[in-house]
Amino acid sequence: MYYVKAPAKINLTLDTLYKRDDGYHEVEMIMTTVDLADRIGLEARQDGRIEIVSVDRFIPNDAKNLAYQAAALLKETYNVSEGVSITIEKHIPVAAGLAGGSSDAAATLRGLNHIWNLNLSLDELAELGAHIGSDVPFCVYGGTALATGRGEKIEHLSSPAACWVILAKPIIGVSTAEIYGQLNLETAYHPDTQAMIRAVKEKDFSLMIENLGNTLEDVTLNLYPEVRELKEQMKRFGAEGVLMSGSGPTVFGIVQQESRAQRIVNGLRGFCDEVYCVRLLGDREELPKGV
Ligand SMILES: C[C@@](CO)(OP(=O)(O)O)[C@H](O)COP(=O)(O)OP(=O)(O)OC[C@H]1O[C@@H](n2ccc(N)nc2=O)[C@H](O)[C@@H]1O
Numbered sequence: 001m002y003y004v005k006a007p008a009k010i011n012l013t014l015d016t017l018y019k020r021d022d023g024y025h026e027v028e029m030i031m032t033t034v035d036l037a038d039r040i041g042l043e044a045r046q047d048g049r050i051e052i053v054s055v056d057r058f059i060p061n062d063a064k065n066l067a068y069q070a071a072a073l074l075k076e077t078y079n080v081s082e083g084v085s086i087t088i089e090k091h092i093p094v095a096a097g098l099a100g101g102s103s104d105a106a107a108t109l110r111g112l113n114h115i116w117n118l119n120l121s122l123d124e125l126a127e128l129g130a131h132i133g134s135d136v137p138f139c140v141y142g143g144t145a146l147a148t149g150r151g152e153k154i155e156h157l158s159s160p161a162a163c164w165v166i167l168a169k170p171i172i173g174v175s176t177a178e179i180y181g182q183l184n185l186e187t188a189y190h191p192d193t194q195a196m197i198r199a200v201k202e203k204d205f206s207l208m209i210e211n212l213g214n215t216l217e218d219v220t221l222n223l224y225p226e227v228r229e230l231k232e233q234m235k236r237f238g239a240e241g242v243l244m245s246g247s248g249p250t251v252f253g254i255v256q257q258e259s260r261a262q263r264i265v266n267g268l269r270g271f272c273d274e275v276y277c278v279r280l281l282g283d284r285e286e287l288p289k290g291v
């Protein structure tokens with residue numbers, strides 16, 4: 001079995017500029033990977049079939065699985081005769097705004113490139129990944145990046161200031177399409193993407209905290225008051241910066257000191273079932289390939 005790690009992402013900023021004719025929104029997002037990951041195991045099979053093996057009851061085990069779609073697309077595009085069994089050990093919460101499914105698809109592309117001996121570059125894999133979902137190209141590279149277009153155009157950035165991230169996911173799951181569908185661009189808040197790029201490049205922790213922002217946050221907070229409440233609690237327990245990731249509902253808090261992060265985790269336990277305390281994996285070099 002060949003193992004690949006599929007880390008989650010958070011959005012330090014997410015700005016929505018306008019709705020396009022193809023139904024997608026033009027965005028500017030600063031994304032970075034965090035040390036919470038699914039584990040994908042790949043085993044080539046000679047019968048040509050693609051199979052998903054997972055015990056997680058929240059994800060599909062057929063062609064609806066994004067990892068399945070990644071394998072099918074790669075197989076068809078490059079006329080691969082072999083198949084693959086894809087084992088998904090799920091650790092990233094599903095439909096959470098953390099790109100778990102997209103990261104599984106991206107890891108499958110990277111891993112199959114290796115076991116099917118395709119010798120494709122990361123750029124080629126990212127281009128292919130855009131057909132599966134807007135977040136897949138970012139997940140192919142990992143690290144930290146400015147994502148534009150509908151999210152598929154990637155400009156790499158250096159790692160932000162080192163810090164701890166507390167992720168808290170309320171029990172609800174959120175549909176990205178529904179949240180974008182309810183966004184009113186006339187009244188929406190727009191974060192300062194350029195200021196966040198400066199904060200990341202200069203590893204300026206305070207500037208990063210000041211400029212966390214997400215156009216979609218108000219939409220999700222208004223639909224689900226428990227997400228607003230979780231944000232308040234995260235602040236109350238001492239998070240230096242707090243934001244919702246992607247379309248939600250996961251809320252993340254950022255702090256510099258590990259002891260402070262632990263205090264927040266302890267405080268949130270009891271209010272929220274799913275709480276994780278992880279490091280930011282801001283550098284692309286830190287993204288493990290095969291394990
Ligand atoms: C909002 C973000 C931010 O990182 O993350 P999540 O909350 O899903 O993690 C992403 O842009 C989500 O990317 P992804 O989950 O790959 O979305 P896709 O499958 O491409 O699109 C799902 C649906 O969301 C809407 N959509 C998505 C991206 C975009 N730029 N504009 C949109 O309007 C469309 O209605 C689309 O049909």
Ligand SMILES: Nc1ncnc2c1ncn2[C@@H]1O[C@H](COP(=O)(O)OP(=O)(O)O)[C@@H](O)[C@H]1O
Nearest residue numbers: 064065066094095096097098099100101102104
């Ligand atoms: N491998 C996968 N892991 C998680 N979700 C998946 C996967 N394949 C398909 N899905 C579907 O994709 C949807 C979005 O899941 P996910 O990527 O976890 O959330 P988000 O887009 O909020 O980051 C879910 O409804 C889920 O059923």
